[in-house]
Amino acid sequence: MTQHLTILHRDEHLVAVHKPAGLLVHRSKLAGGASEFLLQRLRDQLGQRVYPAHRLDRPTSGVMVFALEPSTATRLGDAFAERRVAKRYLAVVRGIGPERERLDYALREEDGSRPKAEMPAQEAITEIRRLDSVELPIQVDRYPTSRYSLMEVLPMTGRRHQIRRHLSRRGYPIIGDAKHGKGNHNRFFAEHLGCPRLLLAAVGMDFEHPVSGHRLALSCALDTPMTALFQHLGWAGHLPVDSARYLDAPRPVAT
Template sequence: MPSLTLLYQDAHLVAVHKPAGLLVHRTALARGEREFLLQRLRDRLNQRVYPVHRLDRPTSGVMVFALTPDIAARLCEAFAEQQLDKRYLAVVRGIAPESERLDYPLRDENGSRPKAEMPAMPAVTDITRLDSVELPVQVNRYPQARYSLVEARPLSGRHHQIRRHLSRRGYPIIGDTRHGKSVHNRFFARHLEAPRLLLAATGLAFEHPVFKQRLTLECALDAPMAALFEHFGWAGHLPVDRQRLTPLPARNP
């Protein structure tokens, strides 16, 4: 597992690049796991840290932790109310729409109750196709294989929202073992050295709970995903690690 990259740190919060495949914290479903992001970050900083949002285990990218319980409570409230902007990059099967809003309601997927008993909750994701590629190989039933680079901006926070929305629209994310297509997942794993979920949280922006400025965080891709972008000719879309604090826009009286 690669060493942790700190994207931002002050006396109140810290942001890190979560590696793909690393759980954020211990869960009942991962009793055999011995390494967690929360533990690694705590040991790195030599102090307690408090997660304020989540990323799925196979998803890489920017993740924020509070350094005190009070800051954690404030950030959790703001994040729960979607007072933030999130940006993800995903590699999907097919030529995705140039731009579209996906607003399929989603049921919870926590497994504690039958799906039929779970109410469908509103969920909205804006997607934009940034690039595409056509490979002269037959992966499924077509003589060529087409894939797209998609920017996804979720406007709500449902479980697996981006993965489920893109799959339902017909453009599943490569490497998604639950909502994707196994034949394409195997092709990327065997021939393109990409055996993981190709979804990365590359941007996060929110109001700093103390400084009252807008904190914008950007996160580079990990080496395997960056190499795939280079191979497909998508290097111009590679994000870089960057952070900035800017004044908040004036509020209407």
């Protein structure tokens, strides 16, 4: 039986949900043999059509917003395109990341339609901050111990795989990233720490409601494997919770 999606916020114009890791948002050429998609699951759960306002990579979990009518979808899409949406992610990376840094490496598009060398480099900006770190007395690579960090990630632009590519280029690949990470660390987390997935989660978002105009702030809890990992590594104090609130109005959020 298909498990119901967690609804973070719902009103007559939009709905925000927790997208599970590994679930594609909708059918695409990247779908392969996938038979289940977030858009269809949400449509069936709500009993009405929904319109995605942005994208979230298949292996990434966390908050995602859908409009409930085309006009709202257009307004939300414009807000994302014009960088009027603040997004917050948590990532578990290899190594002791910097306390705070702004990454501004330009990125070429990765859409598979043309060789990357033919794609123009586009501005890409990501702000990162180390929230915590741990050193495990286990040899995973060539060193006798293994160090990992919990990073807060704030993407200022929305290039494809931007967070994964920026952190890898800076030298702190996300655990579970098969393309940009390192296999032995990915296997260690999968086999010994119960996390066989990309450890990147979209945990927060705030934006101007496209109809009311009030600033809506959303927070999304981590899934079970990431929550257990944070508790095991001593990072429980950084666990987000599900919530929705208006930042500029005292009224309660409709659910």
